[in-house]
Amino acid sequence: MKTQTILMPLDMHLHLRDGVMLENVAPLTAYSFSGAIVMPNLVPPVKTLEDVKAYRARIMAAVPNDYFEPYMTLFYQNYDKAFLESVADELTAIKLYPAGITTNSEGGVSSFDIEEMRATLQAMSDLDIPLCVHGETDGFVMDREAEFMTIYELLASNFPNLKIIMEHITTKAAVDMLDKFENLYATITVHHLILTLDDVVGGMMKPHLFCKPIAKRPEDLDALLTVALEAHPKVMFGSDSAPHPQHKKESCGCAAGVFTAPIALQLLCEIFEQYDKLGNLQAFVSDNAQNIYGICPEFKEVTLEKRPFIVPENYFGVVPMYAGETLNWAIESVE
């Protein structure tokens, strides 16, 4: 039987939530990933040293063993340098959300005035704290990411030593930025390597495929696939697995977020195999992230096997992408 081994898989963009949801979903990621960048958009968001330490402790209490590293983030606001110095050791990155643009981002940045942000961003640059960004304007939904490129240009050129990660990119416009600025990097989700807007709303509307940023056009999908499949050194896997209770998705106001944590590696194998690029999967799902973030994850060896895997309908009241459908790859063992 065909197998594929991945060493130290990393998920560089993950939502673990809190409380019972955290207890339910954290073990699913901890099972097959060595570590994950944990997003800070809790209610209220993670903003203080105490918040970071306490959230990290709750995550560790929720996972069944110690072979998982939660890479912690802080919710961006203007912070002074003394504060950033005091938290730098507990943090892997700071996450910036434009205000109100996605789930739990109400307290985000409402105007991108570089001068107002300069002290914080310069301090992050000096302290080598990467900036992760949800890059969307409040423009027309299909144009939001492309419109945000001018803000990435401003950030990247004003802070040339600040590592800036364009999170969950969905457009050719964002892909094109990677080779324009040395300090710009990107995460790509697995669902954005599969979907276009057609899959979300082209036929019957699919709430479980609805997320921010929304999946875009075929040419955007092609551009994402090109850099992911070649494991372009500036891109890394970030699932953006974003669990919402079933009733919040199957609702007249559908929450944004696709839940992929338990099926991400299986789907990645399927995509990379389909394009005969399994040899690049290791770089996309671990090595690039290690190089970009300078991290050394916990050892984990995950072996996948090419055999049918039926995706559960439901994980603790959360419906995963492809619920009830059959994937071509399954996780065989984790060591």
Ligand SMILES: NC(=O)N[C@@H](CC(=O)O)C(=O)O
């Ligand atoms: N991606 C999403 O659609 N939702 C994320 C937030 C985010 O990553 O923007 C969530 O927290 O639910």
Ligand SMILES: [Zn+2]
């Ligand atoms: Zn986001």
Ligand SMILES: [Zn+2]
């Ligand atoms: Zn996210």
